[in-house]
């Protein structure tokens with residue numbers, strides 16, 4: 001057991017830090033409350049990701065031959081940490097990098113890897129994930145969006161929902177039903193779908209926070225070449241599992257830094273906020289809550305590092321991802337609630353810290369729903385980690 | 393970075409697991425807890441033969457010279473067996489002696505501890521039950537070339553079997569650490585039955601006990617420093633023991649959930665049961681991460697060590713209890729019986745929760761480090 005970084009890891013961190021300092025972009029100046037402003041913001045973010053890619057810092061643990069850096073999983077985690085610490089804009093192709101690229105690398109054909117991977121990293125093509133449907137959420141395998149074979153194409157009809165970033169995506173990793181006559185897991189196929197294809201309609205959905213990050217996506221006789229099947233026809237469930245495992249395993253190192261930043265901001269504020277006639281930071285109960293938030297977050301970091309050590313030996317994401325996701329999603333909700341209690345009415349104003357606390361509080365409600373609900377993740381831990389019988 | 397036990401550390405842990413499952417089955421725990429001391433001389437000899445009483449004692453004093461990670465690896469297995477023994481007490485005392493005392497005193501005590509011929513404990517708490525050493529009131533009056541100890545210590549673990557009791561006393565404004573033989577004139581040890589019969593607590597009365605000044609291990613701020621550091625080491629050993637107990641409770645509960653039938657099905661098929669078990673995994677694994685991080689930080693003298701110990705103890709205190717609560721609940725009526733072994737672990741967790749400070753105590757220590765403005 002040795003928690004110190006290796007010399008190689010240390011050098012990686014320093015090189016990256018230097019690069020980030022030298023290349024940090026000027027802040028976005030546009031107005032995100034207008035449609036044009038939001039478009040400009042996406043373009044700004046794409047340009048930034050392209051610069052990161054050209055600097056050789058995108059796809060840290062992805063194979064070199066497809067444009068990645070060929071580095072270790074631990075260096076990948078260091079990247080996420082430093083990137084978030086540097087306060088630079090996020091990588092706009094977040095789902096492409098976190099889950100879709102790794103899935104294509106794991107199960108795609110050589111042509112598909114050559115065709116898609118580098119463009120995911122450069123943000124030339126933005127991706128979204130089309131799994132959930134109005135009637136198929138936790139039970140993704142029950143999905144009904146249909147694909148019927150017609151020569152060298154599939155013709156797709158149906159609807160997806162909650163599709164994050166579909167409104168500016170170029171491609172979608174889409175799950176469709178290709179065989180309705182077999183058990184639900186056995187008739188699914190994963191398709192790489194061009195979102196600019198005729199018949200694709202995207203309708204933004206407004207969220208509890210007021211933003212519109214996710215969408216409904218309609219498919220009306222959309223033609224998709226059979227060559228765009230990811231994995232095998234009718235074996236899309238295998239592809240979906242690879243995606244979901246990456247989804248849960250990937251949300252770690254940058255999450256830690258973001259949570260840490262929120263906690264630091266909260267502690268700093270507690271030193272000036274008043275609570276029950278005292279400075280909050282001196283109120284014994286508030287101190288207990290903040291200390292608990294602090295220790296839980298540091299323990300998350302240790303959980304994460306243990307999982308990373310394990311993954312860097314096994315090379316595949318395991319059930320640890322589900323445990324990490326359970327932990328941080330519930331933690332984030334507790335942290336935001338502590339912020340509300342510590343800051344009082346000040347926290348409810350959109351003007352306070354640019355809405356950090358209102359937005360943060362509301363946004364965390366989704367944490368225990370997206371990427372597998374808490375209930376489903378506990379089912380997974382019970383069945384796959386503990387070997388308890390399947391409840392459904 | 394590698395957050396995994398190394399091969400030798402894994403082997404050490406495996407040998408501890410084998411040893412305790414062989415030498416300390418549940419029947420033994422039950423027999424010992426019915427005695428006044430919960431002590432088995434043969435078992436202690438066996439532990440000493442493995443070298444574990446001197447696990448963290450430097451080799452020059454006859455120990456294995458290993459670090460806190462190895463200590464945690466072994467203590468975890470003690471917790472899995474719910475081992476009754478003066479191990480934690482002796483580790484606490486030996487960590488204190490290693491940080492204080494002359495070379496001669498170190499040799500005198502540490503060699504005997506490593507050989508298994510000397511058991512020791514630390515008498516810190518008093519009636520106030522305050523873990524903060526600043527709360528120590530018991531007087532050590534200087535008198536000629538001696539200290540005269542008068543007063544009562546409480547919550548002293550394993551005092552009835554300890555050959556030496558390290559008494560933390562106050563002389564003037566200063567703390568002093570005085571080694572006192574349990575059989576010295578004026579020392580009375582009284583059992584104070586507590587929730588956990590497998591780890592006995594005692595009141596120790598010092599009635600004008602005379603200790604030569606030269607015996608004092610340390611005084612003043614150095615004594616305080618050493619107490620805090622040694623208590624940190626013992627705390628991590630205790631936390632490691634706690635995760636062993638949590639793991640036993642989890643394993644036992646999952647096993648039961650797979651075999652107990654209700655409504656014609658194993659209860660583990662019901663999500664209400666599954667989710668409690670999943671929460672137990674989360675608690676146990678997170679506690680394990682916190683303990684091994686702190687053990688590593690202590691072994692490396694990392695600046696985060698002190699904070700890491702408090703974080704681990706706060707987390708383990710709460711999560712060991714919560715794991716136990718779920719374990720009992722998932723067992724139904726049988727979980728409430730004397731007959732089932734669950735209560736041995738439940739009570740151990742409860743006594744460990746308060747030993748070396750509970751979650752509230754440690755959260756305040758954490759707040760002092762991270763909520764208060766850093767001193768300029």
Ligand SMILES: Cc1cc2nc3c(=O)[nH]c(=O)nc-3n(C[C@H](O)[C@H](O)[C@H](O)COP(=O)(O)OP(=O)(O)OC[C@H]3O[C@@H](n4cnc5c(N)ncnc54)[C@H](O)[C@@H]3O)c2cc1C
Nearest residue numbers: 129130131132137138162163164366369370371373375376
């Ligand atoms: C912000 C956000 C972004 C998202 N982005 C995407 C995206 O980009 N792409 C995408 O495909 N999807 C996305 N989703 C969808 C998300 O994956 C689903 O919302 C989630 O899987 C739950 O499905 P559902 O909403 O249909 O709820 P349901 O599955 O209907 O669940 C409702 C409730 O029932 C519980 N439940 C359901 N089944 C069980 C069971 N077997 N046992 C116990 N409890 C059960 C659930 O835990 C939940 O509490 C996003 C969701 C959110 C909130």
